[in-house]
Amino acid sequence: MILVTGGTGLVGAHLLYELTKSGHRVKALRRPQSNTEWVRKIFSYYTPDADFLFSQIEWVEGDILDYLSLEEALNGVTSIFHCAAIVSFHGDDHDIMLNNNVKGTGNLIDAAIHNGVKRFCHVSSIAALGKTQDGSEITEETYWTPSKRKSGYSLSKFFSEMEVWRGIEEGLDAVIVNPSIIMGPGNWEIGSPKIFQSIWKGLNYYTKGISGFVDVRDVVKAMILLMDETRFEQVKNQRFILNAGNLSYQDFFNKIADGLNKPRPRSFASDIKLHIAWRMAKAGSFFTGKRPLITREAVSGTNQNNQYSGEKITRTIGFEYRSLDSSISGIAEIFLKDMVLPSAK
Template structure:
């Protein structure tokens, strides 16, 4: 029995598809408020038998913040994939995000140890890694250094990963994956999929930062490969950066715009412009009572250059990354298909006639 958290998210839904397609028996955690249609939509992107596969998932209701429910739900489980995490760059969410991501992971680790789970796969992030001082590529040995510039999300992922290492010290076996920016289709209103929607709507700004990117299908494939018993025994208790390549944001935005046949963003958003923008958004939020469109944390580092080395996983298992150009084209195609499905047909106006 395999247990998956975060099954309605970008990574989790793609992972579920891989597992079900391989004939695995899967128990997936959900909240009472979870929207299962998002996971089913992911299945429909890749299979004509999406509904049939989806019905094989054993959805169970629970909360990773409730240790006792985790202990009960992990009974009889051999493999755990921990994909669930809260992602926010809004100041009001800092405490709840730290609590959810860190305490939730700690509860899951303790429940896994109690139930003698054989294999545990934790989805961490490049946000849990450090930065090099000389501009060289960041790898698995580039350790996190405390800094006031670290976002609350970065803190939550670092301390969540520390809970996994703590579990390893207590006798649990695990693998950790640290994906860069994950690209894939899904909920077009949040995360990286929203970039496609924003450029479709006419995003006019770009930044000159650089970062790493990886296809969500590659992340799901690596996770399932690492959890195969023989592979797991060879590579357990290690972390793996998952990064298909490094690219500047301007080039990345341009590729999306070209794939969507939309104008490329033309205005450079300098650090000064970004500072004015998030302050203006905060002021507008104060008067409207709505959450700001952008925040200080969301734009921090937008012009920073970070390069990541994702080659360790290629040296460890039989795996090759998808090219980023191919990934962007695939996502754009699915986005345009969804736009077409959601756009109501234009009704032709009836020609009025008059009699004299």
């Protein structure tokens, strides 16, 4: 029996699809207010049997902040995929995000050890990695260093990862994946899928920074392969960057625009323009009472060159990534269909 946390998110939903398609027995932890219909919707992108596969999931109400609910959810579970995390680049969410992501991971680690879980996969992020000084590719050995400029999200992912390493020291066998920017179809209102919607609506600004990108299907494929009992002994207690390639944000936006048959963004957003923009958005939020659309955390580093190496998993288990071009065009095709057909509510 496998337990998945964060099953209603982009990675979790795609993971549930792959697990149910392969016939695994799966439990998925959900909060009472969670909307599982986006999971069914994501299944429908890939199969006409979405309803049947969705019915194979055993949904368990619980919360990673509620240790007792985790104890109940782990009954009979031998493997855990921990995908649950709050992702936010709003300063107001700093403390909530740290509490949820770090304490929640710690609770799950403790419950896993107490219940004798044999395999644990933690979804971390490149945000938990350091930066190189010479512009060379960032690897699993490039360690995170504290800084006042670190976002709350980066802090939460780093300290969540520390909870996993603590669990390993206490006897848990685990593997950590550090995906770069994850591309995939899902709720077009949030996360990386929102970029497709923004460009569809006419986003005219781009930045010149470089970062890593990876298809969500590659992320879940890698997780499942790493957790397979035939190779887990080889990879356990290690971390793996998942990155199909590095692109400038300008190139990334251009490829999306081309896939959507929309004009490419034409105006360069320099650091000075971005600084002014997030300052003005923050000031405006005082009058509107709404959250600013642009924050310092969201735009920080978007003109920096950060390149990542996803080669370790290729060297270790022969993993192969989809091309970024095929990923972007495929997601764009799904987006365009969603613009015609009714979306999940």
